Amino acid sequence: MIKSGYLLVFLLLFTLICSGQKQNADYSIKIKKTRYAIEIDGVGEDQAWTETDVAKDFFMVLPMDKGKATQRSEIRMTYDDENIYLLATFFNDSLGPNYVESLRRDFSFGKNDNFLLFLDPFNNQTTGFTFGANAAGAQWDGTMYSGSAVDLSWDSKWISVVKRDEEKWVFEMALPFKSIRYEKGVKEWGINFSRLDLKTSEKSSWTPIGRQFPTSSLALAGTLVWDSPPPSPEFNMSLIPYVLGEIRSQPDGSQTTDGKIGGDIKLSLTSSLNLDLTVNPDFSQVEVDRQVTNLDRFELFFPERRQFFLENADLFANFGYSTIRPFFSRRIGLGVPIDAGARVSGNINEDWRLGLMDIQTSSLEDEGRPAQNFGVLSLQRKVFSRSNIGLIFVNKQSFNYPTEQDSLRTLFPEYNRNLGMEYNLASSDNLWSGKAFLLKSFAPDDENKGISQAANLSYNNRQWSWGLQEEVISTGYSAEVGFVPREDYIRLSGYAGYLFFPDKGPLVSHGPRLDLSHFFNNNFKNTDYQNTFGYSLNYRNRSELRFQWINEYVELLAPFDPTRTGKPDLAAGEKNHWNTFRLVYNSKPQALFTYSFDSSFGGYYEQGTRINFSNELGYRFQPYVSLSSALSYNHITLPAPWNTTQFWLIGSKADITFSNTLFWATLFQYNEQTRNFNLNSRLQWRYQPASDLFLVFTQNERLAPFTGSTWSLTLKLTYWFNP
Known part of the structure; x- marks a missing residue:
């Protein structure tokens, strides 16, 4: 072992x-303090922008990391006592429209023409912040960890505007120093800029980055050089109170009303260390979990x-x-x-x-x-x-x-x-x-x-x-x-993969991959394993096709219902071995109509068979309406007493973005395996940066043979207050 x-x-x-x-420490951009006022309007004609360094000549990352990007980009930065300012100009050197999914904040990276800024204030190549927008002006912000990972659930106060014409689109932003954490007195930060242009399927980066890495890789970022250390942060406190009212039905049909107040306090202990306090917190505005078909023997992660x-x-x-x-x-x-x-x-x-x-x-x-x-x-x-x-x-x-x-x-x-x-x-x-x-x-x-x-x-x-x-x-x-x-x-587990890169043709890369995963008990007896051989085809238009052959063995360690629908359990100790063929396809994200499917056919417990087909469809009326649906079908054939079991999982979502501050999303889900119907509809108005009004309706209903139905309607107001 x-x-x-x-x-x-x-x-x-x-x-x-x-x-x-x-690696890319020599790629640097200087940032100098400005004497002029800057209006965040997406035009970029303020006097301050004529006296800055310019980051340009981006490198191509995708479809192939060889040479300079074909789409020109220019970045300018400056600052004053309160804010960091950035002006980004993206020229449309290839004819065609900009592609955006919606105006919703924290958009899906691969489905939008976008610009992203990656900041590493400690220059530790591990943690940082990211900000940006898509070509329609929807904002993106998050914290960074583990060198390149991004958590988009984090929100902070900052402002930006995007303007477009036939030749270019322009992004202008003001980021308050108090909205991020950084070390006092440090004059060099890690920084990089990334652009995705879907009409050419081109992802580019200010610093050279291998195509196998995300452009968020802080180890491959350049250097932001300050003319003097950024302003020393003063004591910073933010109050974020909330108040809500709620009407809720009970399974017996009765209704209750409730009011609630609470909130958060944020205190800066140092320029880079924060104290967060919460009293009587409420999370009613958080989007509900996506339901899943569960045929696993162990708990699922949400x-x-x-x-x-x-x-x-x-x-x-x-x-x-x-x-x-x-x-x-x-x-x-x-x-x-x-x-x-x-x-x-x-x-x-x-x-x-x-x-x-x-x-x-x-x-x-x-x-x-x-x-x-x-x-x-x-x-x-x-x-x-x-x-x-x-x-x-x-x-x-x-x-x-x-x-x-x-x-x-x-x-x-x-x-x-x-x-x-x-x-x-x-x-x-x-x-x-x-x-x-x-x-x-x-x-x-x-x-x-x-x-x-x-x-x-x-x-x-x-x-x-x-x-x-x-x-x-x-x-x-x-x-x-x-x-x-x-x-x-x-x-014990392992994997190995290899990619081929054709010089021409529709494929940008293709290659095999082998995954092995074996479980043993403490006496080192093999209890189950999964060996997977796959081959992937990655196209220049960003669509992808993948084939897999899966060889699986399971010795049950505890009784288990192979349908998870309340039917009899298989006995502990039973041994099962089967093979499965799987096919996965994702369409190109540039199209207004997008689709994907994941299908598999193979064996199952008790020498049975399982057929699974999952599909996602999407259509957008950009940038205001995005419609999507997802379905999953399972057909399981086993000997008596299980016989034939089949069930659907159906979900659909309508995402309407009236502007980049007013959003309405409705999610419907029906899970035939658990006999559960769920509806979640959420209206959000961001009336000021990081301050919101939410109206949320949620309904859950258990269908026969289960019983019980509940619904709630919540109105919640939050306000981010800086004394």
Whole structure:
């Protein structure tokens, strides 16, 4: 068995070999303080813009990273005591319209002509901020973590305007210094600019970036050089109160009305460290989860969408792997109100990052649920050029039990704790990445004390990509505030892929990929595996086609209903082996009508068969209306007593954007597997930057043989106030 210690040695060795100077550090743009006033109008004729440096001569990233971009772009930047200003001009050197999906904020990157700014104020090549807009003026903003990942759930106060004509489109923005975090006295920031032009299928970047990497890769960013250090941030406090009224129906047909007030406070402890406080938080405006067909034996993951948990979320939520998380914030406030919370997060300096969170939930006497406190401490230290070492401690504490029954302490243990360390490898050239971590759980009983450890190493250049990974979760490891759907196993996995690049023709690349994933018990007996061989075809118009052959083996570790519809269970210990053929296609995003499908045919449990077809359709009347639908059909044939089972999952969404400040989205979903109907309709008016009025209607109905129907109508007002 591969031991984590050996992989850790390899990770450290590769770190030493691959550490070096920032690859594109010589690409720099100077930013000078302006004496003139700037009007944000998308015209760019202010005197200030005549005295700036110009970033131009972008490099092509896609479809092929060889040479300069064919579409000209020019970027200018300046600043004053309050704001950073940016003017971007994008020339239409090829005839054709601009493509946009809608005016909705935080648009889908690949479906819009757009410009994105990536800022790395600490120049640590790991964390930062992103801002931008599509060609119709819809804004984009988010925080950056793990070197290139973007969290678009984060919102901040800034303004921008886009103007278009036949020759070009122009983006102009003002970003307040108080809306971002940066280190006092630093004169060099990491920076890059990215443009996507769908009519030519061209993605370009100010600095040269390999096509296998996203343009958000901070390791490949250039340098923003200030003429003097940015203004030292003064004490900054933001108050974000809310008030709401709600009408809600109950399953018995009765109705209740409710009013609620609460809000958040943001305090700048330093220029780069923030304190966030929340009292009586409400998340009624958050979009509902997308329903899915669930034929998995283990719990499914649904992402966090609540604003309070999102800024610097990587400090808390990215420890471990996607299936071994010691902390998962959606465990907090699950069916119980949150009374209050506090979070300190950000950069202590160029090398150290800190995350500290504490959340208090209410007790529910009628359910026997005690009050609970959730605490998380995360500390991260940068090592070498881009790698880091992290520490995390997670504590869930129950107290004020309604009664002293032993059954309550079994159902809601007095505490559950996790302590862990991890090492993250990120090479200076962005080719190598990896991770190694060790977690230990603590609980009142010995059954929930155990360890989890894992490590991986991967390599990715233009043609080759490969990786190796091992995981071990011991008997008794528990993470009640985490996401660990599977317990007590050893897993070895790996992948390898290669791409060919034709000199001409409709294909820009094509190639094979092999994925292997094998699970073992603690005696190293193989309990299940999935081996996948695939071949992908990537077209110059950004459409793609993929074929896969999947060889799968499952030995059931617990009784399982293979239809998950309430039919009899298969017995634990049963062994099943089957093959599946899968075909996936995504159409080009430039078309007003877009479509994709994912279909598979193969074996299933008990020598049965499963046919699955999933499809997504979209049509847009750009930029105001975007319509989409999604459906999934499963046809499962098994021997008695399951026989033939078939069910649909149907969803449709109408997204109407009257302007870039007024949005109306309606999502309808019907899941035949769970017999659940759901409707969510949300009207949002952003009447001032980061201040909103929401009107939200939600209906949930369980169909026969289940019963129960509820609906709610909520009016919520938030206001971002800077004293």
